[in-house]
Amino acid sequence: MLRRIDEALINRANQSLLNELEADYAALGDKLARQNIDIEAITRSAADFQIAVPSWGTGTGGTRFARFPGTGEPRNIFEKLEDCAVINELSGCTDSVSPHFPWDKVDDFSELKQTADEYGIKWVSVNSNTFQDQPGQEHSYKYGSLSNTSKEARELAIQHNLDCIGYGQQLGAKSLTVWVGDGSNHPGQQHFQRAFERYLASMEQIYKGLPDDWEMHIEHKMFEPAFYSTIIQDWGSNILAAMQLGPKCKSLVDLGHHAPNTNIEMIVSRLIQFKKLGGFHFNDSKYGDDDLDSGSLHPYQQFLIFNELVDAEYRKEQDFNPAYMLDQSHNVTDPAESLINSAIEVQRSFVKALLVNREALYGYQEDNDALMASLELKNAFNLDVSPILAMARYRKGAAINPLAVYRSSGYRSKMAELRPRDPNATGSGIV
Template structure:
């Protein structure tokens, strides 16, 4: 059995250097929260229970349309990606699952892969299909689309690939399929909008039929790229229409970076919850039209507002509410492990802050049309530093109080580089 590369004894030794200071900070925050009737132990348990999936492809250095600059010790296959995912979970304590992407992560023996993930204590969630690029030996091309292609052979190839993803996912224990397509057009008149959407729906219906009884299908939308004039599933409107057309097991997936700038994503989330069509999230951040920045690095308040809607739905016991959480980022200039650890904790931070909001007080301000006090109630939760709660949750689980310094002190990246020689012809394992 392959062992993880950061010894738990090392993490414990690093933690003991900070444990006394953490306890003081934790006690001080607990005393402050108690004045508002908030139990810090309940919040710490919530932080401990919170989990978000790591994307297998996120463990490699990403890139742009121009270039990729691979780092040292990058994982060369899914087994090495799992090693890095295990380290991320050891440090953060909140990433106990991995989302695979096929065919990148396809192996000859899925039993061996499942045994390896089990040895790390990692689960598999949401298989992702890839029909936005042609694979070696592929005859029917996706250059002009996949599920919506005018050529039946290309559509059939895309349908079969998604069905294959379901079968591979079943062997790993996943319970959902995420579909994102780059289908669309780059010139006005290039594509008949309605016919293209009809072809997509017909193709997606064939995939839907292949879903196991206990699976869901999550549709992902994106405003542009690689199609820059129109995309098949360009926004949440087309997304939910497709999901409603396909059936109850089909839901919408929200990628935070796939919207136009200044889009009110939290309201979209509320709408999807209301109509029982929220499948899950790909968490990242965006400044202009990108979707690859670390979660919470640019707009942490927006991320908090999204979790405000999620916590509200849980508080109201909204039926059929069980969204899947996953990171989806490209790490161009940072160590992918550091970015994924940091992002997971930032998403967890938004969740705990949203739990601080006094729901009944907020409802009262809303009913009274008291805009100032309603906004202030939200800001009160957002402005509270919950770092001691997150750190204590990690400490009690044996994860790192200070994940990034602990990771750097371990020299994991330099050590793993010795056993992962990079192919000079390779450009890296992340998405470009």
């Protein structure tokens, strides 16, 4: 397998930390054994956990006003893939990439797939882009795409999504994620029902183009760029559209696309119950769609979401197989470092949720013992599972301390030499 980080560097770093890790792991194992929890079973589950990296997340994001590119940023999908490979080599839990078209479109998809295969990277959900006009585009998305009053603009957006399915088939992906910025900015600008009807009619044509073994995931967003009304503004509109379109259409939950204090874990439960949970975009948020690093602000909420997901697995919920992906904007950090750290934090929430005593929790719930039920969750959340995560990485040949190895490798400075920044590139914002 083609590697970008020297295995010898990882091995040397791991050996210097191994004795300490083994001691911490043994101590945690003894503690868990007193609760009748097998640490080895938990570690195997941690090693199996995977979360996809968004191709666009490997570059610096920005605000609506300006973007400050970092050094050595990837300039095309092949260089993005190279960074994704590094992230997986060090974290051991990001073996797949989600592409975005037309940003990642290439002339030869077989070459792109071959390169990914050499890195040991898989392709997952493909993302369409009808929220901005492309150079030479004949019909504009300024007033919407799939819900536009212009039939020509809608047909253009439909065809783009069908093209994305074709690209994904060549890469081996199995799902299409659709997010649109459609909506309105002024009261009276748009007829709510007719706009939603146009959206559904457009989505029905895309749905018909799905291969038999594919899913379509609808992503909702509370606001932006449409600040008065948004076509798919919350999980209610999302699940209504998914139910209308058919069994291969499900809802995608982006953690940043909710109003502050929204009970996201309950939304997750509802989507699981009605077999409409397609997947997640993991990030964190302060005000709205901030796309901060996962777990940086609300780690307990992230744990509570995984509590619902692990509970569904425990109950062997039918048709339950959500896709996990990071979706973040890195404005003041090295994107690779943030993605490594975020992947591990999501993995941490998953592992902690595995420690919850489900039968004890069900008993407290049946007895309406609110305090003990809450403490059952808190006890699992408060336990430091870092030794489990580190041991899972070590056994997979990844780094016990991924960020330290990344920095000592000098990868970013090497890329700065190999990927000179375009002096004519715009510094405008992302919106």
